[in-house]
Amino acid sequence: MKMTDDDILLTLSSSDQEILREIWKKKSELLAHLEKLKSELEDVDRELDNLExxxxxxxxxxxxxxxxxxxxxxxxxxxxxxxxxxxxxxxxxxxxxxxxxxxxxxxxxxxxxxYLGEKDEMNLSVLNEFVNLHKFTDLGLDLALRQFLWSFRLPGEAQKIDRMMEAFATRYCTCNPGVFNNTDTCYVLSFAIIMLNTSLHNPSVKEKPTIDRFISMNRGINDGKDLPEQLLIDLYDSIKKEPFKIPEDGDSDMVLTFINPEKEGWLLKQGGGRYKTWKKRYFVLEENCLYYFEKPQDKEPKGIIPLENLQIRQVEDPRKPHCFELYIPDTGTPKMIKAAKADSEGKLVQGKHTTYRMSASSEPEKDQWMQCVRKNVSDDPYYDMIAARKRKASMRGTQDFKVTA
Missing domain, CATH: 1.10.220.20 (Annexin V; domain 1)
Structure with missing residues (x-):
């Protein structure tokens, strides 16, 4: 038969009964405290679920x-x-x-x-959709080609090039009906323009093609008929004056750094000079560093701000909304942030900022930047140790003053 608590107490002396009652009381308090903690943890879990x-x-x-x-x-x-x-x-x-x-x-x-040059059914469909995103209406063939060939880098395989140029010719003729008798004309002439560009602007090609030669090589391509001579002259002059800009993917360490940035986008940055001018810059946050560029496509940054030992805070600025700034905390007197910027010759030199102030386009955008920067701020233990020593020395000096006084 199971004994009750009262039965257990009757078997003990008075002093032991008091001890046991105290143990039971502590146990009850501990269980209540555990229940409270469990309830609080459940509340935290719910808040985290809601936050996510x-x-x-x-x-x-x-x-x-x-x-x-x-x-x-x-x-x-x-x-x-x-x-x-x-x-x-x-x-x-x-x-x-x-x-x-x-x-x-x-x-x-x-x-x-x-990807666009692959011959799989899905890739071919994507290629057609990709080409259809280009607006070629009322564009000369040279301008349309410039736009098309800037949106990707033409692969080296002949079959891939063939598929891509065929898709281009089809799209161009759809946007500009009546310019050519059929898509084959557009296809052949497009290749002729690409070849002309190479011949005119490749230093290894010694004998440059003349306008007469360009006209001659394109005779009879418009469904057996000649294209208007003025059209060919205009195309020749355009390519001779300005070569195609072929997109290049740099493989430098700096370019590889930005393959997977934490955050990127436009911000206004306040200058560090006497007049505190604001300039629009493209910022990239990656690997505990904040880089800023004049344009997103630039390969080299205008400035680099290592986030080590910096802090970020929201600030009010009468000239710009949604502002925040980077600063060095607990230094007593303002110190220069260890950052670099490009000088007039493009060389990186030491920056002259005690703070870096930026302005975002909106309040949510500002909050996102501040959250991302905070996650990327790193601490140097030696710096913290020195700062602690300074605080301790300051406090000791104050205490000594009070004692003396």
């Missing part, structure tokens, strides 16, 4: 996945697309993939060309 579902949290998570997908695409286009589809960043259909290739920033142009 907020638009801000989802936006940050999506940015991370987009950055990872871009890095994967730049190294292996098919794996990158597969990752982005699996993580619901893009839909698995040709139009959505084409939109991604056409609009997503910092994609490797060579990787885009390789």
């Amino acid at each position: 579902g907020t638009p801000e949290s989802k936006a940050m998570s999506r940015e991370k996945k987009e950055a990872t997908g871009r890095k994967k695409f730049n190294s292996d286009p098919k794996k990158g697309i597969a990752y982005l589809v699996e993580n619901d960043i893009i839909q698995n259909n040709p139009k959505r993939i084409a939109d991604f290739l056409f609009t997503f920033p910092a994609l490797n142009k060579t990787a885009i060309g390789d």
Whole structure:
């Protein structure tokens, strides 16, 4: 038969009964405290679940996945697309993939060309959708080619080039009906223009083609008829005056640094000079450093701000809204931030900022930048030790003063 608590007490002396009652009381208090902690943990879990579902949290998570997908695409286009589809960043259909290739920033142009040139059914569909995103209406053939060949880097394989130029010719003729008798004319002339560009502007080609030769080589290509001579003269003059700009994907360490940035976008930056002017700069946050460029496509930054030992705070500025600034904490007197900027000759020199003040386009954008920067701020233990010593010395000096007084 199971003994009750009263039965147990009756078997003990008075002093032992008091001890046992005290143990039971402590046990009851401990169990109550554990229940309270359990309840608080459940509340925290619910708050975390709610936080993960907020638009801000989802936006940050999506940015991370987009950055990872871009890095994967730049190294292996098919794996990158597969990752982005699996993580619901893009839909698995040709139009959505084409939109991604056409609009997503910092994609490797060579990787885009390789993906578009594949002969798989999906890749061919994406190629057609990609070409259809170009607006060629009322553009001369040379201008349309310039636009098209800047959106990716033409692959080296002849079959890939053939498929891509055929898609271009079809799209151009659709946008400009009546210019050529058929798409084959546009296809042949487009290749002739590309060849002309190489011949005129490649230093290794010693004998440059003349206008007469260019006209001669394109006779009879318009469904057996000649194209208007003035059209060919205009094309020749255009290419001779300005060569095609072929996109190049740099392979320097600096370029590789920005394959997977934590955050990037436009901000206004206040200058460090006497007049504190504001300039629009493109910022990239990566590997505990903040880089800023004049334009997103620039390969070399205008400045580099290592985030070591810096802090970030929101500030009010009468001239600009949504401001925040980077600063060195607990130094007593303002100190120069260890950062670098490009001088007039493009060389990186020591910056002269005690703070870096930036202005975002909106309040949510400012909050995102501040959150991302905070995550990337790193501490140097030696710096913290020196700062602690300074505080201790300051406090000791104050105490000594009080004693003396």
